Amino acid sequence: MHVAQKLDILAAEARYDLACACGPSQPRVRGPLGRWIYPAVLPGGKRANLLKVLLSNACTRDCAYCAQRRGRGFPRAGFIPEELAAAFVEMHRRGQVTGLFLSSAISGTVDEAMARMIKTVEIVRFRHGYRGWVHLKILPGASREQVGRAAELANRLSLNLEAPSPSRLAALSPQKSFHSHIYERMAWIQNLVDSRAGRCRGQTTQFVVGAGEETDGEFIRLMGDLYGRLGLSRIYFSAFQPVRATPLEGRPPAPFEREHRLYQADFLLRKYGFSANELVLDENGNLPPGVDPKSAWASRHPEFFPVEVNTATREELLRVPGIGPVSAGRILRRRRDGRIKSLDDLKRAGAAARRAESYVLLGGRRPVPARKVQLSLWAADCVAPGSF
Numbered sequence: 165m166h167v168a169q170k171l172d173i174l175a176a177e178a179r180y181d182l183a184c185a186c187g188p189s190q191p192r193v194r195g196p197l198g199r200w201i202y203p204a205v206l207p208g209g210k211r212a213n214l215l216k217v218l219l220s221n222a223c224t225r226d227c228a229y230c231a232q233r234r235g236r237g238f239p240r241a242g243f244i245p246e247e248l249a250a251a252f253v254e255m256h257r258r259g260q261v262t263g264l265f266l267s268s269a270i271s272g273t274v275d276e277a278m279a280r281m282i283k284t285v286e287i288v289r290f291r292h293g294y295r296g297w298v299h300l301k302i303l304p305g306a307s308r309e310q311v312g313r314a315a316e317l318a319n320r321l322s323l324n325l326e327a328p329s330p331s332r333l334a335a336l337s338p339q340k341s342f343h344s345h346i347y348e349r350m351a352w353i354q355n356l357v358d359s360r361a362g363r364c365r366g367q368t369t370q371f372v373v374g375a376g377e378e379t380d381g382e383f384i385r386l387m388g389d390l391y392g393r394l395g396l397s398r399i400y401f402s403a404f405q406p407v408r409a410t411p412l413e414g415r416p417p418a419p420f421e422r423e424h425r426l427y428q429a430d431f432l433l434r435k436y437g438f439s440a441n442e443l444v445l446d447e448n449g450n451l452p453p454g455v456d457p458k459s460a461w462a463s464r465h466p467e468f469f470p471v472e473v474n475t476a477t478r479e480e481l482l483r484v485p486g487i488g489p490v491s492a493g494r495i496l497r498r499r500r501d502g503r504i505k506s507l508d509d510l511k512r513a514g515a516a517a518r519r520a521e522s523y524v525l526l527g528g529r530r531p532v533p534a535r536k537v538q539l540s541l542w543a544a545d546c547v548a549p550g551s552f
């Protein structure tokens with residue numbers, strides 16, 4: 165099979181692994197040659213177009229949700245490391261991509277598949293002299309030596325947990341051990357990240373949402389642990405979509421709204437100072453539908469409001485629906501030059517003033533006649549990270 169055909173198959177197959185920094189709402193874009201190229205925001209805010217590709221889609225495992233599972237009938241392909249390295253470097257030389265996101269199915273043993281992935285990056289780095297961004301997936305069960313080598317070569321590593329507990333994972337991926345194949349490796353990676361010995365400066369993970377019976381609360385408790393104890397850089401969520409000819413093909417797709425709410429909860433944990441046990445869950449253990457998690461918290465805590473914008477701490481401002489990390493910072497800076505007197509002042513600071521008005525005081529006065537605090541209805545402007 166020609167390299168271009170392999171690239172078409174294996175870059176398209178990478179769509180099933182959504183753990184890229186482009187977020188859930190941004191579409192994958194077709195690059196100039198029809199390849200699958202993903203917009204991403206790198207740490208530090210730089211934008212990149214990543215070639216996201218599998219080294220192989222021929223898997224020896226049979227995870228219930230996965231398109232690449234063994235025995236499923238569809239075109240299989242695999243690169244040898246030299247082929248993919250040369251194809252990527254050529255695309256980079258032409259300016260079609262600015263980074264590489266390399267993953268793979270487990271073709272053969274974990275050891276063999278991981279060795280081929282590492283070799284690909286070694287060739288890219290040392291034979292072709294590429295110094296740019298590489299995100300390398302670590303396969304569950306990879307050896308300590310391979311994890312160490314990957315951390316020397318790649319800027320970012322990721323290992324997908326897929327499910328929020330050992331029993332949930334066992335139901336989906338019977339050959340993967342939650343603790344010994346994944347969580348333990350994540351701790352190794354984090355030690356390497358913290359040591360700053362290699363190139364790797366962060367790790368991420370990803371969950372499939374809705375492939376099992378798990379609740380949002382299970383994800384959220386684990387997220388608190390992953391950010392708090394393990395120090396992960398990001399957690400990604402992928403709403404389950406049934407794939408033909410898999411055991412879960414008859415299962416309904418998970419709503420993207422659920423994926424979106426988990427991302428909102430994720431922002432509250434990472435950027436707003438919330439802890440996992442503060443997030444409001446409904447009687448089923450899920451984030452309440454139709455309301456963003458921050459407004460749900462506010463409706464449960466009327467004693468916290470109204471917040472006086474002119475004297476509140478950053479932490480207090482971040483609890484106000486409509487004020488995010490950026491607008492809280494601007495409010496604090498503007499206060500040095502004078503008081504915040506009106507909703508227009510709040511707007512100029514970048515806050516969603518209409519959302520915030522029920523929750524704040526401006527100079528000891530409510531900006532509008534006091535209204536009953538209501539749960540915000542789901543609205544498109546909740547989508548932007550930092551605006552809720």
Ligand code: SF4
Nearest residue numbers: 223225227230233269
């Ligand atoms: S190991 Fe990975 S590629 Fe293989 S079936 Fe499981 S999820 Fe799919």
